[in-house]
Amino acid sequence: MKYYLETKQLTKKYGSFEAVKDMSIHIKKGDIYGLIGPNGAGKTTLMKMLVGFAEPTSGLILTEDNNNFINKVGCLIESPGIYDNLNAFDNMKLKALAKGPFDRKEIEEILEFVGLSDVPKKKAGKFSLGMKQRLGIAMALIGDPELLILDEPINGLDPQGIIEIRELIKKLNTEKNMTIMISSHILSELQKVAGVFGIISKGQLVMEVSADELKNKYAGDPDSLEEFYLDVIRKGQKAC
Numbered sequence: 139m140k141y142y143l144e145t146k147q148l149t150k151k152y153g154s155f156e157a158v159k160d161m162s163i164h165i166k167k168g169d170i171y172g173l174i175g176p177n178g179a180g181k182t183t184l185m186k187m188l189v190g191f192a193e194p195t196s197g198l199i200l201t202e203d204n205n206n207f208i209n210k211v212g213c214l215i216e217s218p219g220i221y222d223n224l225n226a227f228d229n230m231k232l233k234a235l236a237k238g239p240f241d242r243k244e245i246e247e248i249l250e251f252v253g254l255s256d257v258p259k260k261k262a263g264k265f266s267l268g269m270k271q272r273l274g275i276a277m278a279l280i281g282d283p284e285l286l287i288l289d290e291p292i293n294g295l296d297p298q299g300i301i302e303i304r305e306l307i308k309k310l311n312t313e314k315n316m317t318i319m320i321s322s323h324i325l326s327e328l329q330k331v332a333g334v335f336g337i338i339s340k341g342q343l344v345m346e347v348s349a350d351e352l353k354n355k356y357a358g359d360p361d362s363l364e365e366f367y368l369d370v371i372r373k374g375q376k377a378c
């Protein structure tokens with residue numbers, strides 16, 4: 139298979155409203171895929187279908203290993219589901235137990251990887267937003283997923299928090315060879331991490347474009363994604 143994950147005419151209807159319509163996306167193994175689009179475009183709905191939180195109305199999700207795919211996906215969609223009165227380890231343990239027997243060493247290694255091993259006693263309720271997001275990602279990493287889906291993981295973070303998540307995503311991609319889909323409205327940040335972008339509007343995929351294509355088109359301008367996106371969305375809206 140050419141792609142690690144591919145959808146074909148994926149559609150999600152709520153009543154007669156099509157939140158996602160005929161969407162065909164293409165993700166290669168090892169990609170960091172940036173998902174962008176206006177509020178209400180269907181990003182979260184698409185992600186929920188990919189991880190099995192929402193049932194597609196029609197269309198297909200195709201992967202290298204269709205039977206076992208759902209066990210190879212980790213996700214952070216909407217709130218991370220953290221218990222404020224527990225420390226990072228116990229939050230991880232609860233999440234792990236929901237999947238099966240828990241492995242202390244695995245949890246310790248993940249907490250070390252995301253930079254939360256130095257606060258063993260601190261309750262999550264006392265964490266900064268950046269630490270909470272890192273714990274949310276840590277919880278998504280239980281079971282060593284091949285694909286990580288992160289819905290707006292940098293939303294509301296300060297510059298330092300954004301840099302920490304950026305470095306973590308890059309490290310997961312390079313050191314663990316993880317394929318990652320990430321949505322964000324902060325296009326300049328997304329352009330720093332993603333190698334390919336899916337632009338969606340009104341439930342439909344308008345375009346997929348690689349970072350290299352953008353580089354060529356805009357002579358290496360690091361903020362070209364924003365200009366390109368606004369152009370594509372404007373044209374897409376005119377076409378509707």
Ligand SMILES: Nc1ncnc2c1ncn2[C@@H]1O[C@H](COP(=O)(O)OP(=O)(O)OP(=O)(O)O)[C@@H](O)[C@H]1O
Pocket residue numbers: 152157175176177178179180181182183184
């Ligand atoms: N459970 C639901 N029932 C009815 N409509 C829904 C439901 N979930 C989402 N929608 C609608 O589907 C559309 C797409 O929503 P979605 O949350 O996927 O957008 P989004 O691109 O993630 O937006 P944002 O950038 O604001 O997070 C919106 O119009 C939303 O109101």
Ligand SMILES: [Mg+2]
Pocket residue numbers: 181182183289
């Ligand atoms: Mg959303």
